[in-house]
Amino acid sequence: MANGIHLFMGKLFSAQVREHGIFLDERFLYPDFIPEKLPFRDKALKSLAYCFEPLLAGRKPLNVFLAGPTGVGKTACAKYVLRELQEESGSVKSLYLNCFEYNSRVSVLSAIANFLGSAVPRRGLATDEIFNDMLESLRKCGFTPVVVLDEVDQILLSEANAKLLYDLLRVMEYEKRHIGLVLISNDVSLVSRLDSRIRSSLTEEAVIFESYSPEQLKAILSERAVLAFAKGALPAEVIGVAAAHAARLGGDARVALESLLKAGRIAERSNSKAVGTVHLRQAFDDVDAVSMLKSLKYLEKDELRLLKIIAERQPMTSGSIYDSYSGSDSGALKERRLRTILSTLEKRGLVAGKSVTLGNRGKTKEYSSLVPGNFLLKEIESLLQKA
Ligand SMILES: Nc1ncnc2c1ncn2[C@@H]1O[C@H](COP(=O)(O)OP(=O)(O)OP(=O)(O)O)[C@@H](O)[C@H]1O
Numbered sequence: 434m435a436n437g438i439h440l441f442m443g444k445l446f447s448a449q450v451r452e453h454g455i456f457l458d459e460r461f462l463y464p465d466f467i468p469e470k471l472p473f474r475d476k477a478l479k480s481l482a483y484c485f486e487p488l489l490a491g492r493k494p495l496n497v498f499l500a501g502p503t504g505v506g507k508t509a510c511a512k513y514v515l516r517e518l519q520e521e522s523g524s525v526k527s528l529y530l531n532c533f534e535y536n537s538r539v540s541v542l543s544a545i546a547n548f549l550g551s552a553v554p555r556r557g558l559a560t561d562e563i564f565n566d567m568l569e570s571l572r573k574c575g576f577t578p579v580v581v582l583d584e585v586d587q588i589l590l591s592e593a594n595a596k597l598l599y600d601l602l603r604v605m606e607y608e609k610r611h612i613g614l615v616l617i618s619n620d621v622s623l624v625s626r627l628d629s630r631i632r633s634s635l636t637e638e639a640v641i642f643e644s645y646s647p648e649q650l651k652a653i654l655s656e657r658a659v660l661a662f663a664k665g666a667l668p669a670e671v672i673g674v675a676a677a678h679a680a681r682l683g684g685d686a687r688v689a690l691e692s693l694l695k696a697g698r699i700a701e702r703s704n705s706k707a708v709g710t711v712h713l714r715q716a717f718d719d720v721d722a723v724s725m726l727k728s729l730k731y732l733e734k735d736e737l738r739l740l741k742i743i744a745e746r747q748p749m750t751s752g753s754i755y756d757s758y759s760g761s762d763s764g765a766l767k768e769r770r771l772r773t774i775l776s777t778l779e780k781r782g783l784v785a786g787k788s789v790t791l792g793n794r795g796k797t798k799e800y801s802s803l804v805p806g807n808f809l810l811k812e813i814e815s816l817l818q819k820a
């Protein structure tokens with residue numbers, strides 16, 4: 434029976450593809466796809482290769498810091514170089530951690546320890562025990578690890594979690610075994626705020642990424658479009674408009690690629706043979722919020738629900754947010770938990786809080802969502818359904 438259903442689904446979908454034929458393979462436009470070539474990033478790729486080259490000769494690599502605005506290829510370059518490095522050397526293995534997801538000292542240390550071969554349980558061990566397990570596994574493991582901490586500023590938001598950098602420093606300074614480190618952030622000035630010992634040991638090399646120009650975006654889009662779209666389904670004129678739009682929004686390649694993907698889907702749904710600027714313009718509204726929404730998919734259920742309440746009824750005081758949440762189907766929430774959630778949403782740039790005076794009843798904070806309403810609500814709904 435199950436097979437029958439699958440067969441039917443398979444036929445249904447392939448018939449649709451034949452009918453509309455906009456995409457050859459839309460996966461080439463997905464944000465986590467790493468292309469074979471990364472145009473305009475030769476310098477960054479060479480700097481990264483220079484940092485990791487020593488590993489091929491069994492020597493210590495240089496730890497590197499990558500910074501620059503959103504959608505400029507930082508993550509793509511790091512993954513690209515590490516993929517090549519692992520192909521080149523069987524003795525190097527990389528671990529990629531996004532600190533929106535691994536956002537505490539313990540979670541990062543546990544992930545590294547497990548990667549190196551320890552069997553650290555998800556809960557219950559003290560930080561020191563995990564750290565020691567990690568060291569022991571490092572001494573025993575049969576490869577050289579390179580750890581990427583992407584969005585590393587998420588770890589540095591709290592002092593307790595920022596101690597992770599001192600843990601890593603201890604490994605670098607006292608262990609004979611090498612471990613490579615890549616720190617990635619949107620915040621170019623982050624390094625200058627680190628203590629000088631951390632700075633000189635964990636960020637020996639810095640690569641700063643600049644935004645893409647409209648011409649560069651056009652070239653990037655054209656290369657990806659050849660792989661993703663059927664012949665003739667994406668006129669050059671449309672690529673130009675997408676590139677210009679993304680350039681206005683700060684030279685963000687993710688925005689540019691995402692608008693093509695969404696425009697392609699809109700064209701497909703409306704049974705068009707090719708993507709037109711009209712489809713693209715419809716896609717822009719949704720896509721403009723994309724770069725703000727990086728952190729959305731890492732939010733917990735309570736955090737999503739609260740953000741939804743704020744987005745629907747903003748601006749709201751913390752008191753009224755609390756009342757609305759308690760009155761909703763989701764049930765009560767401890768006031769302390771509410772404050773933690775609000776502060777997380779604020780730190781992640783999803784809401785803004787400002788102090789307001791409540792007549793003679795003192796001060797409170799009022800929260801508004803920073804992301805355009807409709808799109809945000811749609812995304813939250815779909816994430817809540819999955820959660
Ligand atoms: N030079 C390039 N050539 C082809 N694709 C690129 C290039 N630069 C970026 N991209 C693509 O653009 C998207 C965004 O890039 P990436 O995720 O590396 O950005 P980022 O700098 O890490 O941004 P953020 O700070 O928001 O995480 C990805 O899909 C990536 O493949």
Ligand SMILES: [Mg+2]
Pocket residue numbers: 507508509583
């Ligand atoms: Mg990134």
